[in-house]
Amino acid sequence: MSEKDDLYGKEKEHLERKLRMIDERDRMLIKDRSSDLSVVEEVFDKSTLLTLHYLMNSGVLRSLNGVVSSGKEARVYWGERVDGSSVAVKIYLTVTAEFKRRWPYIIGDPRFENIKRSSSNLIIIWAQKEYRNLLTAYESRIPVPKPLAVRRNILVMDFIGHYGKPAPLLNEVEVKQSDYKKIIFLIDKLYNSANLVHADLSEYNIFKHEKRLILFDFGSAVDIRHPLSKEFLIRDINNINRFFIKRGLSVEPVEDLLKKVIKS
Ligand SMILES: Nc1ncnc2c1ncn2[C@@H]1O[C@H](COP(=O)(O)OP(=O)(O)O)[C@@H](O)[C@H]1O
Ligand SMILES: [Mg+2]
Incomplete structure (x- = not known):
């Protein structure tokens, strides 16, 4: 040896x-x-x-x-x-x-x-x-x-x-309309400040910890210059919309949100 x-x-x-x-x-x-x-x-x-x-x-x-x-x-x-x-x-x-x-x-x-x-x-x-x-x-x-x-x-x-x-996941807690707003704000900030699309966003990859929403599981996230970034963004928004609809809350149409997030 x-x-x-x-x-x-x-x-x-x-x-x-x-x-x-x-x-x-x-x-x-x-x-x-x-x-x-x-x-x-x-x-x-x-x-x-x-x-x-x-x-x-x-x-x-x-x-x-x-x-x-x-x-x-x-x-x-x-x-x-x-x-x-x-x-x-x-x-x-x-x-x-x-x-x-x-x-x-x-x-x-x-x-x-x-x-x-x-x-x-x-x-x-x-x-x-x-x-x-x-x-x-x-x-x-x-x-x-x-x-x-x-x-x-x-x-x-x-x-x-x-x-x-671990803190509870979004799917394990009660959610309010204001949570939806916050998540959309975070998707927007992720896109426009960090230049990233999460690409695996759902109620299973968001913690609700002491009233704060925390995004995690970022392995899939891509740079906004990735050729599929728009498709990934649409999928992320659809996942979030689907979850909030299931919980009986109102959501914004994906097209409107896309226009807001992708400004150009
Ligand atoms: N930073 C963290 N703090 C506490 N628990 C965590 C953290 N990251 C992950 N976990 C726990 O591990 C689980 C799986 O993590 P995740 O990153 O979503 O991995 P996977 O790729 O398997 O989905 C989460 O649902 C959560 O319970
Ligand atoms: Mg995960």
Whole structure:
């Protein structure tokens, strides 16, 4: 075994021990989780373990607590920073067939012109893209989780919620007419101040936290110069309109909103 392999082995062992402890704690917290008791080694590949270790060593992350969400492509964990503040750690893990259909959200975006189209790259590009989109939105003063770090397939951002429990999503709360207005205002601001279209906007990617609306899940967001940005914008508006209609509230026609948002 080379010195490098040995070092790698030790790092991996250390991290696996830590992660096993997290799993153990989860097991104690939630007794009936038989379907979710897979050992962490099966969840994370070597490169992800090393990336996590790097984030811990570089002071970005102190601990990784329980799983908050296991989606098809990404898992979101509740973690803590050295100062004790809560963070969300989003780890992209698998490239599903569905995920591969996301190339159109990358190709055509002038910010990603020189990207090599290989699937091993896709989750890494996607994590970088989400980070970059969040940062642009954050700097334009749009309410989003503040992005803190990104490395390979792992994105660290502010945790929205309390004690590891994420804030409710828009579909889980009562909504008012004023919420509709606010969301339309945010779509407009995202377009005109951050030059972005969310492209996956719905009641499932908006938090309502302490009366504030916070947009998240920005992996799909594209620059407004993307050739499909208008189509994505129409879809976002339609999703929001559909949701508010379902809740018995009134909405503005998509054509009117488009004219308002796309001024030229
Ligand atoms: N910044 C965050 N703070 C707290 N919880 C989060 C955060 N980001 C994501 N989550 C939780 O993880 C879930 C999935 O996150 P999301 O970014 O929508 O991933 P997916 O791509 O799987 O849809 C959310 O519904 C929410 O419960
Ligand atoms: Mg989502």
